[in-house]
Amino acid sequence: MPKQLYVVFIIFLSTYGYAQQPPTQSQDSIQRVRDSIKKTQFVKNIGNGFFPFRHFNLDLRYLIKFNQYEGFRTGLGGITNDNFSETYRLNGYIVYGFRDDAFKYKIGGGFRVNKESNTWINLEYIDDLQETGSSKFLTDKRFFSFFEPRLLNINLFHRHITKSISLQHKVSNHLLSETKLAVSKITPTYNYHYVTGGTTYHNFDVSSLKLSLQWSPFSHYEIINDKVKETKDGYPKFTFQLTQAYKSVFGSDFNFSKLDFRTIHQFTHNNEDITKLTLVAGIAGGDAPLTHLYHAYPNNINKETILNRFSVAGLNSFETMYFNEFFSDKFSTLQIKHSFKPFNITERFQPQLVLISRHALGEMRSINNHREMEFNTLEQLYSEAGLEINKLIFGFGLSFAYRYGAYHLQKFEDNVAFKFTFNISL
Template sequence: MKRVFIVLFLWAFVFGFSQSKLTVINEAKGTPIANAAISCNDKILGKTDENGFLEFKSKCKSIQIFAENYFKESVLAEDEMTVTLINTSSKTQSIETVILEDKSDPKALEILRKVDQLFKSNSPKSLDSYTYKSYEKISLDIDQDSISAFNEIFNDNFNLFKKQKEKDSINDVSARRIFSKSKLFLWERAQEYLYSKKFGEKVNILDNRISGLNQPIYELIALQGNRDKIPSQIKTENRGLYRFYLTDSIEIDSRQNYVIRFREASYKKTVKKRKFSGYLYIDTETYGIKKIESVSKDKNEGNITSTWILFNNKWFLAEESVKLRMSRMKMDNVEQTDVDDENHSKKHKKSFGTYAYLSSKYFDYESPTEEDPKDFKGYTFTVKNANGKTLEKYRTEPLSERERNTYFVIDSLGKKYNVDRKARILTGLINGQVRVGSFDFDIGEVINYNLYEGFRFGLKAKLNENFNQYFSPDYYFAYGLNDEKFKYGIGLDIKTTLDKNSFFRIEYYDDVNSSGEFYRRLWTFKMRMMNYGNNINNDKYYRYEGASLSYLNDITNGLTLAFAARRNTEEAKFDYSFRNSGATFENFNTLVTLKYSPNSTNIMTPQGKSLIDQKYPELYFNFEQSFKALGGDFNYTRFDALFVQNFKTRLGTTGVRLYGGLVLGEAPIWKHFTMNGLASPSRDINFNLTSYLGFATLEGGRFYNDRFIAYYLTHKLPWYFKSIGQNVSSLDFVLRGTIGDMKHPEYHDFRFRKLNHLYQEVGLEWNNFLSSYFNLGVFYRVGYYTTYSFKQNFAFQFKLKLLEF
């Protein structure tokens, strides 16, 4: 199965002369256009007849079509094509000057401004409550109009395919066999959406089936489209990526609508003129979106259509249709000559485009509804059924014969190639895990680097629900190349329910950690991954050995509470003494951690809770209390908190991280805060990886405070520009700052400084740097701690762009 999917996505275009048939019609009237000229590289290939038809041979990848009084069109060459041309009528002629100047029509922009301004009030979520259902179908197949021709050629040349294994890969032959009787992929899903202003949103997955998989991929079936999101063409920050022109008004469902044509702003100069890529239909009374039609530059590449319906004075999504070309496959059409001999057969190449199809239908709208708190319990998503047995109740139309065959053909291939196991491995990466049988391996523990251990190699494994649904043992071990020491830990989770995350945990460990670490408990995998480089230049580490007992409970979808009691032996692994008492202590403490993320969406799976969409605001809070009990040497109190928010305005997207900490009482230096410096004084140029709370120009492991506050502000400028290829880049302005103090620095006998003045750095991040998977940032230290040395004030920083804000 893996090979088949590789074939689907990686087929290259095969060059060579091919026979093409073209029909050109008037887009508005649907009538044929005679005498339309077809050209390739400025060479005329022919003109259409009175039926708008032309048959020609060409090795060109794309062709141009132009006719008198029509806008020129460019399309990708296919064996059979139907192309529509737009008439240069008086209504569109008035737009021509604006197009030549390559700027949007001010009237169209004003309408879009009102659409954006009124989107929330037009949204169903402005109602007190509602409910509706949906049925979605996603498939991979050849062009629907080419199925009969494909089957004819495949049946005529089946024996030929067998003999061509040396020329064509076995994968190619297998894919052709699949396409002859079924689709390559089929996924059906039925959902129910409930909303209440009081209780929030709930999505029930009524049923689901994916060809080739016997067990559902819960993270996949919970993924959502643009059902309640502003379409990209409407977003203020995307205005620079499109050109908009008000062309007409039209009546749809007895309501008047503005018609706005749009096109991408990146077309080459030779084809920029008259190159629209879609239509927006905007209700003239409410400024709600009625319909969006989007067609790629080359019409045969695909199209996307979304339609909304006015229900209870709000605009609900009613239907979506997507067709996107994935690749192109060529087959030999063999015609025997008078001599019945293979050597005298005549071959013609015939190609077939393979496409991804999506069809979504929404129905059974109700508003207002009776609100039962029981209907909104648990996480955002609840899986009612996932074996496909009840899908018949929700299908808006019966499955075709090819679709019914798909489940039989692809399911059998899925069993043969063990697709279920491979899919679970891939989806486990969402939460930072790789699943192999009854074990889940943490990929974040495989390799790390810090200044004390150097490269740290490790292995962390946890027995999953395949071992036992309620009991889950785990272990890890690691080895540092610099300190040449092994570290290890062993634990056991005991679940109290399978409906949500609620479990007791007991563990024993012997490991090291960096001094002054900001607690990261309950952080998402993406946040922890972003923070991996935090200790590259911090060599102040301490060893901790002990045991803990903890309990974690998801009180609601957005509120998690965890409690832990720990008894540790802690020892500084650097030259340090606390109040002349040495560097080794006993510590008994309790830790309460709270995470509040009211807008994030989660789903409960057999593997546990999975985060589908992380939304802001979020709050993380830790309260640690140490006791002089059970042999403990300390009696301190420690707080830290992190608040994250992200919001959009007409001026761009702003991200905010506010965080801080406080230590009361006497505690060793590793219980204070190291301020997250990433720079190294020994380097000529500061270059580091991003850190979730770090400073690019601040020296690592040098500053410590027992109280501090800090901020991390980013602002995505509403200006987008083309990078290498077809990728779009943008710029983020970044401002970071922190200030704190230490009440008793004399308690700590080692070399450090307290950070008691405002430390600030400013930066600019180039997102999607040179079309790579990284963002490049440049930062400069400003304010009190600025030095005369440029290299100390300046730093480069790389960030994996998938980490986002």
């Protein structure tokens, strides 16, 4: 419950300060507009995961989290804002994991070389954990959630000490790019060895170059208050990312390449129903260890009964797929969500029904190179279907999913995932 209490505390804090300011008859309309803008900006910052101060914004992501390896993870982080400088920025965090008894941190900064194209050069030093098999796009907008459901059950992490330099550049309003050169020292926190060329690795170095592009051809933009603002979030959207690791560069141990792709399309129907399709694919070639390959966003705990597996459903995860059950060096997933118009029962009680269909396909080349780790592959189609009833009370709802098809399990209950959902927006 700490996260739920923390949500209530933050929302209370964000409104309490304003509620204590008594209205005065002498306040003119201009001042009321200014106060409204400030309040809107404050709530927007909270919604993006920041608590704003004069010269920096406190990053709420680092206050408290929980996972199976670190247990509770807590700390502080933040980034300077425009009041500090519109040309330079500093950011970082420090956190502590109680179960693994270890500190993790990041120190970073950047400077803007071109305001019109929003071009930044960034430097970072990170000593932290990363989920094995996860793949993130550099150009993704910051995503913040008061509650991160998958994180609660993840137990497969590798430690990485990474030094990087990156270039963010807006090619146009519709096309964003980011390029990053990184050098990492990686140590799996679990029993794993990668064998290639007659050499066995547990710890290894990786030097890589990434190029990421995010293309939103159907979004609309306008200049408002001398700043370009997105006025229509258009679909489909496309994201590409190319990764190349170079052996012997800065002591790197491996040569491998990765190509990742994602497209999101959304249809809004006349009756206000929304259908959303998300296609994600990735392929890795060369000597890529398991840390840099792919899982398929699993979110099911390896426990005996349905009630023991009761947890929180993710936003884009396979609810019936067990953690560490599948890994691939080539994979694709398709997720289809149809959200019905919320039921207008009362002004405050408007639950929403969502139907979901998910599918995954993949394969693993040279599976024998990965030692001490047992996992399956996805040569046949993995399928699950489910439904959610969201926002039943205080943002919480219920989720049900069923696993069918080629990877259907013998025991009926092993194919079922029953969880609650959490949706809140500010």
